[in-house]
Amino acid sequence: MTDIGAPSVAAAAATAELHEAALRPALKAGRRFWALFIGLGLVAIVGAVAYGIQLAAGGLSVTGYNDQVFWASYEATLVAFIGFSYGGALVSAVLRLTNASWRGPITRIAEVSALATLLVGALFPIIHLGHPERIWLLFARPNFQSPIFWDMVAILTYMLATLILLVLPLIPDSAMLRDQPGLGRLRRRLYAVLSLGWAGTQSQRRALERAMTVVAILIVPMAVIVHTVLSYTFSLTSRPGWHSTIFGPYFVIGAVYSGVAVVILAALAYRRAYALQRWIDDRTIRNLGYVMVVLGFAYGYATFSEITTEGFVGKQAEVELLYGLMLERYAPLFWAFIGLGLLAPVALIAFRRTRTPAGIGLAAGLVIAAMYLKRLLIVVPPLSRPVIAGDAGSYTPSVVEIAIVSGAAAGVVLIMLFLFRFVPVLAVDEMEQIERVHADSRMAAGPRPTKAAVALGDVADV
Amino acid sequence: MAGPGGEKPAARTDASDEQPAAVDRHELSRRAFVKAAALIGTGGFLAAGGLVGVSSLARVSAAADLDAATATDLAKRQWAFVIDLRRCDGCGDCTTGCQRMHHLPPDQQWIKVYTIQGAGGQESFLPVLCQMCEKAPCVQVCPVVATYHEPDGVVAMDQELCIGCRMCMAACPYGVRVFNWQPSPPLPAGVESSTSPLFTAPQRQGTVGKCDSCAHRLRDGDFPACVTSCNMEAIYVGDLVADLATNGHDTVVLSEFLRANDAFRLKEELGTQPRVYYIAGHAQDLD
Amino acid sequence: MWLMSRGSGWRRAVALAGASLLASLLLPANVGATHRGDVVDEVTMQISYQSSSLPGAPGQLVARLQVDDGSPIAGLIVEFWREVEFLGPRRIVLSRSTTGTDGTARLQIIPSESAMRVGASFAGTADYLAAEQSTDVGASVIPVPASPAAVADAGASLAVVSTAMPLLLAFAAFVIWLLLIGVVVTTVLAIRRGRAPATATRKVRS
Numbered sequence: 001m002t003d004i005g006a007p008s009v010a011a012a013a014a015t016a017e018l019h020e021a022a023l024r025p026a027l028k029a030g031r032r033f034w035a036l037f038i039g040l041g042l043v044a045i046v047g048a049v050a051y052g053i054q055l056a057a058g059g060l061s062v063t064g065y066n067d068q069v070f071w072a073s074y075e076a077t078l079v080a081f082i083g084f085s086y087g088g089a090l091v092s093a094v095l096r097l098t099n100a101s102w103r104g105p106i107t108r109i110a111e112v113s114a115l116a117t118l119l120v121g122a123l124f125p126i127i128h129l130g131h132p133e134r135i136w137l138l139f140a141r142p143n144f145q146s147p148i149f150w151d152m153v154a155i156l157t158y159m160l161a162t163l164i165l166l167v168l169p170l171i172p173d174s175a176m177l178r179d180q181p182g183l184g185r186l187r188r189r190l191y192a193v194l195s196l197g198w199a200g201t202q203s204q205r206r207a208l209e210r211a212m213t214v215v216a217i218l219i220v221p222m223a224v225i226v227h228t229v230l231s232y233t234f235s236l237t238s239r240p241g242w243h244s245t246i247f248g249p250y251f252v253i254g255a256v257y258s259g260v261a262v263v264i265l266a267a268l269a270y271r272r273a274y275a276l277q278r279w280i281d282d283r284t285i286r287n288l289g290y291v292m293v294v295l296g297f298a299y300g301y302a303t304f305s306e307i308t309t310e311g312f313v314g315k316q317a318e319v320e321l322l323y324g325l326m327l328e329r330y331a332p333l334f335w336a337f338i339g340l341g342l343l344a345p346v347a348l349i350a351f352r353r354t355r356t357p358a359g360i361g362l363a364a365g366l367v368i369a370a371m372y373l374k375r376l377l378i379v380v381p382p383l384s385r386p387v388i389a390g391d392a393g394s395y396t397p398s399v400v401e402i403a404i405v406s407g408a409a410a411g412v413v414l415i416m417l418f419l420f421r422f423v424p425v426l427a428v429d430e431m432e433q434i435e436r437v438h439a440d441s442r443m444a445a446g447p448r449p450t451k452a453a454v455a456l457g458d459v460a461d462v
Numbered sequence: 463m464a465g466p467g468g469e470k471p472a473a474r475t476d477a478s479d480e481q482p483a484a485v486d487r488h489e490l491s492r493r494a495f496v497k498a499a500a501l502i503g504t505g506g507f508l509a510a511g512g513l514v515g516v517s518s519l520a521r522v523s524a525a526a527d528l529d530a531a532t533a534t535d536l537a538k539r540q541w542a543f544v545i546d547l548r549r550c551d552g553c554g555d556c557t558t559g560c561q562r563m564h565h566l567p568p569d570q571q572w573i574k575v576y577t578i579q580g581a582g583g584q585e586s587f588l589p590v591l592c593q594m595c596e597k598a599p600c601v602q603v604c605p606v607v608a609t610y611h612e613p614d615g616v617v618a619m620d621q622e623l624c625i626g627c628r629m630c631m632a633a634c635p636y637g638v639r640v641f642n643w644q645p646s647p648p649l650p651a652g653v654e655s656s657t658s659p660l661f662t663a664p665q666r667q668g669t670v671g672k673c674d675s676c677a678h679r680l681r682d683g684d685f686p687a688c689v690t691s692c693n694m695e696a697i698y699v700g701d702l703v704a705d706l707a708t709n710g711h712d713t714v715v716l717s718e719f720l721r722a723n724d725a726f727r728l729k730e731e732l733g734t735q736p737r738v739y740y741i742a743g744h745a746q747d748l749d
Numbered sequence: 750m751w752l753m754s755r756g757s758g759w760r761r762a763v764a765l766a767g768a769s770l771l772a773s774l775l776l777p778a779n780v781g782a783t784h785r786g787d788v789v790d791e792v793t794m795q796i797s798y799q800s801s802s803l804p805g806a807p808g809q810l811v812a813r814l815q816v817d818d819g820s821p822i823a824g825l826i827v828e829f830w831r832e833v834e835f836l837g838p839r840r841i842v843l844s845r846s847t848t849g850t851d852g853t854a855r856l857q858i859i860p861s862e863s864a865m866r867v868g869a870s871f872a873g874t875a876d877y878l879a880a881e882q883s884t885d886v887g888a889s890v891i892p893v894p895a896s897p898a899a900v901a902d903a904g905a906s907l908a909v910v911s912t913a914m915p916l917l918l919a920f921a922a923f924v925i926w927l928l929l930i931g932v933v934v935t936t937v938l939a940i941r942r943g944r945a946p947a948t949a950t951r952k953v954r955s
Contacts, residue, residue: 130626
């Protein structure tokens with residue numbers, strides 16, 4: 001078999017432990033799991049009921065929307081959740097293309113979290129419609145110039161790619177784990193089907209590698225396109241505060257930033273719950289943290305650029321918006337975003353004292369909350385400014401909106417919990433491949449690194 | 463060591479890692495079928511995509527689904543409005559007249575009268591209705607072509623097609639579009655329900671509404687509601703082709719009237735080419 | 750009774766005078782009255798169009814206001830208008846001028862390539878009743894070019910960007926779908942082709 005290097009008892013034991021660990025969430029479902037599942041399930045059901053209420057009342061009459069602020073929580077949630085799915089693209093695709101060997105233990109978690117957030121996020125273009133039953137018209141009589149049409153195409157295409165990115169590596173994993181002890185008949189059957197007769201032969205391996213590389217290469221421009229197109233819903237209008245050339249890159253950077261945070265949280269949660277520290281080790285979490293910090297800087301730079309450009313020239317409309325955002329009406333929310341979403345995460349990860357998994361997890365949680373808030377700040381303030389004259393608009397989310405968005409958040413976690421009952425949480429085959437390549441290159445490189453190098457510990461192995 | 467499936471024959475196939483020499487006939491035909499299906503599928507997809515892509519150019523410029531003869535006939539008139547701000551006193555009769563004619567919900571305004579502070583400290587009133595832009599941003603962004611150009615220049619709104627995404631409201635720089643959040647009050651007795659984009663009553667919940675330039679009235683040779691409701695005779699309706707405009711009382715040569723009185727348009731810099739002209743003023747012509 | 754008796758002639762005369770005085774006060778003031786003072790005069794307007802001998806050159810529209818006996822009235826404001834059809838019959842005011850000592854007001858009219866109906870109106874004053882007349886001005890022999898219709902041309906210009914962008918995105922989307930589906934299909938086929946025989950698998954598992 002073309003798997004791990006020279007067979008040895010220790011290696012075999014390690015492999016066996018890896019296989020067992022990968023299936024822990026699938027096999028173990030203790031009280032805590034069910035408590036969480038049921039609790040989240042209730043929140044999701046409340047959200048679904050709330051949507052039913054919205055449909056029954058018709059026309060979004062139960063929301064806090066009005067003729068001035070006609071886009072708010074649903075649209076912000078749409079952008080935020082689809083942004084959260086970018087962690088999958090980053091970890092699974094970009095890190096694969098750059099040959100980052102530390103990605104192995106977290107690729108599966110990244111891919112599943114990407115799919116979960118994407119599936120739920122893709123519901124919101126439907127939820128925010130006044131006539132959702134007419135959505136088939138987007139296929140029957142589309143306007144190819146419309147950003148909304150391109151939103152749909154982009155999201156559907158991206159969903160396909162994310163699904164493929166998840167399913168392809170499941171083929172060898174299913175083959176490997178099909179005979180694990182403890183698997184029930186259903187899961188064994190599922191793995192048998194998914195494995196597609198995988199035998200690890202060279203031609204199969206080549207075909208799979210080629211496919212993964214192609215999809216990984218494809219998903220990078222697609223990720224850029226999807227969120228750029230989402231930003232076009234705002235920037236292809238003449239509204240001050242929206243009509244900005246930076247929106248495309250801004251949205252993409254924000255998406256990857258928040259996406260990495262989601263992967264960090266998911267990885268930490270599963271690591272803690274199923275004792276996966278041996279594989280999802282501190283170094284992996286730290287590396288993810290570093291990636292998040294770099295993206296945070298990029299997002300901060302983009303925000304700074306926006307504000308400076310608008311503020312310096314000082315056009316009436318932009319100045320009003322900036323005042324509202326930074327000094328007046330929305331100032332508490334804006335500065336909360338800057339503090340909790342940019343400064344705090346960077347600080348937590350910059351200082352060694354707080355660069356622990358707990359600290360990084362806290363940073364990730366802050367980023368997720370703050371980035372959702374930022375999406376609201378992008379959508380609502382430019383709308384509350386009147387286009388011709390008159391009073392500023394205002395917006396308060398209604399109970400129905402809060403219920404639906406909370407239900408959606410719960411739904412994301414539910415989908416993850418559900419999927420990991422069937423899908424191995426560790427990408428076993430990929431990890432073994434990485435290990436093999438690593439071992440090969442280490443043997444070729446010569447003697448082991450010095451003690452000093454090892455003691456540094458923080459050196460990311462990219 | 464573990465291998466996929468764990469069965470020994472797998473280890474042996476490692477040596478000859480290509481498919482076995484003898485290929486099952488069923489496998490052959492199955493493979494051929496799958497290949498053919500994939501080819502046909504992608505080919506069909508491409509063809510459909512090509513067709514759809516080509517038709518997209520036609521779609522974007524499509525007006526109402528009219529036959530060529532009707533469209534040409536309608537295009538003989540190109541409606542425009544002129545609002546003389548020297549006469550507007552901000553009374554809001556145009557707003558209420560429009561609401562009455564279209565049986566609008568009481569808080570819905572299709573022509574809004576703003577109070578504007580000028581650079582010289584003067585206060586003027588600015589009625590803003592659908593600007594009937596020649597390059598309407600709302601038409602550009604509607605995903606299902608529910609809002610479109612009629613051949614006579616009216617930007618029409620089909621509430622039977624509108625999915626309620628409100629993208630047009632985001633794109634409109636004049637804020638003339640409103641959304642029917644609530645169900646509309648029922649029509650008065652004797653008034654028939656209508657879904658024609660030229661006159662929709664009652665307003666359909668969950669769709670966008672806006673001034674329809676009283677296209678239904680203009681086509682019948684009658685005046686828009688705001689024109690007849692204005693006691694100051696400040697609103698004119700005109701035809702760019704015939705080069706005439708009238709407020710029901712005075713009739714003028716449109717181009718002369720605009721040139722002589724220094725007409726302007728709102729947000730000219732946005733390039734929307736609106737067909738509503740304004741004559742600058744601050745109600746100074748009121749008797 | 751007392752009007753009819755002998756010796757009531759003086760009473761009859763007084764009654765007649767009183768009645769006619771009363772009548773002249775009470776009856777409508779302008780019924781058949783011609784004397785000036787507290788009664789409004791009727792005026793008649795005559796309108797004529799004198800075209801120029803040169804084709805295409807302006808002709809003259811002459812409106813004359815006169816009273817019953819034909820004497821002209823000066824100093825009255827006459828409004829010249831042209832009739833158009835726009836949401837019903839409408840009038841476009843061409844100019845306003847005052848009648849001269851000969852009672853006429855004049856206006857130069859440039860004939861257009863189609864016949865038009867022009868007229869003059871006198872709105873009436875405290876002394877004179879309103880009057881108006883209209884006449885046809887024939888089409889000019891040599892057509893005068895009409896002023897271009899102010900229909901702005903929605904030119905292509907930058908519209909090409911907003912049509913090119915969707916096409917580019919459409920192309921990108923097609924290519925990506927093609928690649929994704931192709932990759933999945935070929936990979937699945939390749940893996941199936943290299944798989945272990947199905948019978949061996951089942952035997953080992955049981």
